[in-house]
Amino acid sequence: MNSIKTKTIILLLTSILILAFTLSGCYDAKELDEYTYVIAVGIDKGVTDSYRLTIKFHTMKGGGGGETGGTIGADYEILTIDAPTIFTGINMINSALARKLSFTHAKMLVFSREIAETGISTYIVPIIRFRQMRHSMHVVVSKGSAYEFLEKYEPIEGNAISKALELIMKETSETGYITHTRLHDFYIGLKSAYIQPIAILADINNMNNFVESDGEQKTEDNIKKEYTAGEIPRKGGGNVEFYGTAVFNGDKMIGELTGEETRILNLILGEFKRGNFSIDDPHYTDKYVPIDIRMERNPKVKVEKKGDKVFIDVDIILEGDILAIQSHANYEEEPQKSILEEAVKKRFKDDMNSLIDKCKEWGVDILHLGKKVSSCFSTIQEWEDFNWISKFKESEINVEIDFVIRRTGTLLKSSPIITIEGKK
Numbered sequence: 001m002n003s004i005k006t007k008t009i010i011l012l013l014t015s016i017l018i019l020a021f022t023l024s025g026c027y028d029a030k031e032l033d034e035y036t037y038v039i040a041v042g043i044d045k046g047v048t049d050s051y052r053l054t055i056k057f058h059t060m061k062g063g064g065g066g067e068t069g070g071t072i073g074a075d076y077e078i079l080t081i082d083a084p085t086i087f088t089g090i091n092m093i094n095s096a097l098a099r100k101l102s103f104t105h106a107k108m109l110v111f112s113r114e115i116a117e118t119g120i121s122t123y124i125v126p127i128i129r130f131r132q133m134r135h136s137m138h139v140v141v142s143k144g145s146a147y148e149f150l151e152k153y154e155p156i157e158g159n160a161i162s163k164a165l166e167l168i169m170k171e172t173s174e175t176g177y178i179t180h181t182r183l184h185d186f187y188i189g190l191k192s193a194y195i196q197p198i199a200i201l202a203d204i205n206n207m208n209n210f211v212e213s214d215g216e217q218k219t220e221d222n223i224k225k226e227y228t229a230g231e232i233p234r235k236g237g238g239n240v241e242f243y244g245t246a247v248f249n250g251d252k253m254i255g256e257l258t259g260e261e262t263r264i265l266n267l268i269l270g271e272f273k274r275g276n277f278s279i280d281d282p283h284y285t286d287k288y289v290p291i292d293i294r295m296e297r298n299p300k301v302k303v304e305k306k307g308d309k310v311f312i313d314v315d316i317i318l319e320g321d322i323l324a325i326q327s328h329a330n331y332e333e334e335p336q337k338s339i340l341e342e343a344v345k346k347r348f349k350d351d352m353n354s355l356i357d358k359c360k361e362w363g364v365d366i367l368h369l370g371k372k373v374s375s376c377f378s379t380i381q382e383w384e385d386f387n388w389i390s391k392f393k394e395s396e397i398n399v400e401i402d403f404v405i406r407r408t409g410t411l412l413k414s415s416p417i418i419t420i421e422g423k424k
Contacts, residue, residue, distance in 0.1 A: 037057060037058045037105050038055045039057060039106060039162050040055070040056045040106060040108040040109075040165070041054070041106055041127075041133075042054035042080075042149065043086070043109075043110070043111050043112070043115060044145050044147055045115055051089055051123070053082075053093070054147045054150055055079055055093065056076060056077070056078045056150045056161070058162075078151055085126065086123075103132040103133050106134065107162055107165045107169075108137060108138045108140055109127065109139050109140065110141075110142050110146040111123065111124075111139075111142070111146060112141075112144065116253035118252070119252050120251045120252070124187065135182065135184035136184070137182065139183055140201075141202065141253060143201070143202070143203040143230055144204060152240055153238070154238060156238050172242050175273075175274075176262060176263035176273070177242075177243050177262055178201070178259075178262060179198055179200060179269075180271060181198055192370075193384055193387075194365070194370035194388065196247070196389070197366075198245050198246060198366050199245070199246040199248070201229045201242070201243065201245055201257075202241060203231075203240075203241055205230045205231070205232060205239055205240070206239070207236075209231055209233040210233045226258040228244040229243040229244050243262075244256055245265065245366075247362060261354075264355050265366065268314065268355075268399075270299050274292060275292075276292050276323060277290070277293050277344075278290050279343055281329070282339050282343045289325055289327075289331065290324050292323055294319060295316070297317055299316045301313070301314050301369065302315075303369075303375065304376075305376040308386075310373055312369055312398070313398050314400070316400070316401050316402070318401065318402065318403045320403065320404075320405055320406065321407040321409065330413055330414050331408075332411070332413050341403050341405055344401075344403045345402070345403050349400075356399070360393050360395075363389070363390075364389075365389060369392075369395075370388045
């Protein structure tokens with residue numbers, strides 16, 4: 001009996017030792033420096049094959065400081081390849097690099113406009129399925145090729161390109177000039193019966209719209225007041241711009257919104273934080289009143305369904321601070337204050353109606369109104385049979401704006417300029 005117990009104990013201990021050595025350990029683990037970390041991914045139509053895959057990645061040469069050589073920058077490089085699929089392209093790139101590619105820290109996915117206009121689903125579905133691709137990465141449509149866009153993108157402040165990407169997306173989205181579109185949001189828009197997808201619009205700015213002097217020839221592009229990416233009249237800084245919105249019908253891009261239209265879109269979506277708007281002076285056509293405007297609370301949306309027609313009321317409450325008064329009119333006090341507030345309300349109502357009309361013309365609900373309309377239906381089947389996307393054009397959308405000036409800055413009252421001829 002004792003012999004059996006002894007054998008059982010020995011067998012048990014032996015099993016524990018064997019399991020301890022075989023099941024513990026990290027024989028398949030890799031060190032951090034055995035990976036090449038991809039920052040951004042670009043996809044174009046291939047020339048010699050179906051896909052042209054471009055990746056921008058850390059080289060780990062600069063170590064985050066100092067200045068080193070390289071075709072792109074101090075601590076990052078770019079590589080592009082034609083391949084039949086994205087995953088074959090990744091394997092082919094891996095064969096040319098000492099370290100294995102890792103996409104777990106990729107911040108941005110860039111599609112060329114050519115691909116976006118012909119249909120993006122063939123290219124984006126494999127990326128959604130790929131477990132290394134985070135669904136929090138931003139989706140961008142470049143007017144030109146994705147390769148040229150990624151090649152031109154270099155951080156102006158420091159060498160940390162991944163941090164620079166995070167900051168530029170954050171700052172631009174907070175002022176409302178781009179939408180905060182992530183891979184998950186875009187894919188939901190592709191498959192949803194509520195909304196249609198949108199993406200961040202980007203391009204390379206060659207600074208051609210910047211007018212150096214009054215004598216220089218002006219064109220329609222450099223005198224207009226609303227711009228999309230690549231058109232802003234500026235000089236200096238980086239070549240790459242994120243500005244505006246790419247609008248899709250299903251998986252095909254059908255149009256684009258300017259930076260100002262994107263701000264209005266963000267206001268309706270409730271995603272606008274605050275920004276400076278130049279309001280036309282109610283009394284002087286050549287003057288502006290810059291106002292820092294912010295949302296007081298999220299928009300209220302009320303929906304009523306009568307037969308097959310949908311009636312929607314959108315109430316938006318804004319508040320703002322006067323930043324400057326070019327005409328020196330006394331908008332800080334009544335009755336001029338109320339006149340300026342009414343001018344702001346009219347400006348935003350006109351802009352929102354214009355955006356709604358454009359969306360109806362395209363037949364796409366990028367305003368996320370379908371989410372509210374779906375509450376009028378008892379079952380999912382009823383909602384899907386209603387086909388909101390096709391009914392969106394016939395819906396009636398009424399927008400009401402409430403705006404109040406909260407502060408006037410450090411000046412309590414504007415006064416006219418006094419010259420030797422008198423008041424100006």
